[in-house]
Amino acid sequence: MAADILDSELLAQFRDPSTKEQAFTAIVRKYQEKLYWHVRRMVIHHEDANDVLQNVFIRVWNGLQQFREDAQLYTWLYKVATNECLSFLEQQKKKASISFDDASPYLENKIRADKHFDANKLEWKLQVAIQQLPERQRLVFSLRYYDEMPYEQMSRVLDTSEGALKASYHHAVKKIEDYMLNH
Numbered sequence: 086m087a088a089d090i091l092d093s094e095l096l097a098q099f100r101d102p103s104t105k106e107q108a109f110t111a112i113v114r115k116y117q118e119k120l121y122w123h124v125r126r127m128v129i130h131h132e133d134a135n136d137v138l139q140n141v142f143i144r145v146w147n148g149l150q151q152f153r154e155d156a157q158l159y160t161w162l163y164k165v166a167t168n169e170c171l172s173f174l175e176q177q178k179k180k181a182s183i184s185f186d187d188a189s190p191y192l193e194n195k196i197r198a199d200k201h202f203d204a205n206k207l208e209w210k211l212q213v214a215i216q217q218l219p220e221r222q223r224l225v226f227s228l229r230y231y232d233e234m235p236y237e238q239m240s241r242v243l244d245t246s247e248g249a250l251k252a253s254y255h256h257a258v259k260k261i262e263d264y265m266l267n268h
Contacts, residue, residue: 090115092158099149109149113142116159119232120166126227127170129216137173141166156241163234164242167224174220214264222257229254 090111098108120141125134144165152161215223228234228242229250236247243250 093154096149096152096154096158109146112145112149112158116162120162123163123166123227123232124170126215126231127167127224128173133173137169138166140173141169144169157238160238160241163228163232167242170224171220210265210268211261214261214268217264218257218260222253222260225250225253226257226261 095108095112095115098104099112101108117138121134121138124137124141125131128134128137141162145162148165152158156164215226218226224243225239228239229236234242236250239250240247
């Protein structure tokens with residue numbers, strides 16, 4: 086099973102032309118669900134998340150040969166996924182001709198339009214609160230709260246200091262708490 090195979094073994098198999106496709110399939114199987122939920126929390130809609138995730142794996146296929154293993158494969162995959170999410174959100178902003186901060190109501194409406202949405206459920210209220218956050222805080226909150234990513238690893242994914250990430254997370258939590266208490 087893919088989850089049992091070490092990343093270093095998968096990377097070695099990927100670099101061998103005879104096992105490249107098999108190794109890539111194993112990498113996709115191993116990380117697809119984690120990456121899907123990371124992407125989904127950023128872009129909201131299932132269909133958008135699938136599209137972004139497909140782009141992530143295309144980038145991974147094209148870039149994995151040059152992966153130097155300076156970081157863990159998992160960290161590099163999250164970085165690729167995060168960059169794809171930010172690119173997607175940027176394209177959405179341009180299409181809608183609005184700033185990201187002005188996009189909060191748009192994203193909130195996407196959540197409310199979901200057929201499973203129930204405004205009385207705490208989980209939905211949390212999702213709406215998260216969408217009120219600035220893009221960077223939302224990303225940091227998602228990586229820390231949902232993915233339980235350590236700040237050290239997050240700093241490599243986002244190319245920023247641990248201190249800045251801790252501050253972002255703290256501000257995000259305060260904003261979410263305020264929203265949850267006042268709505």
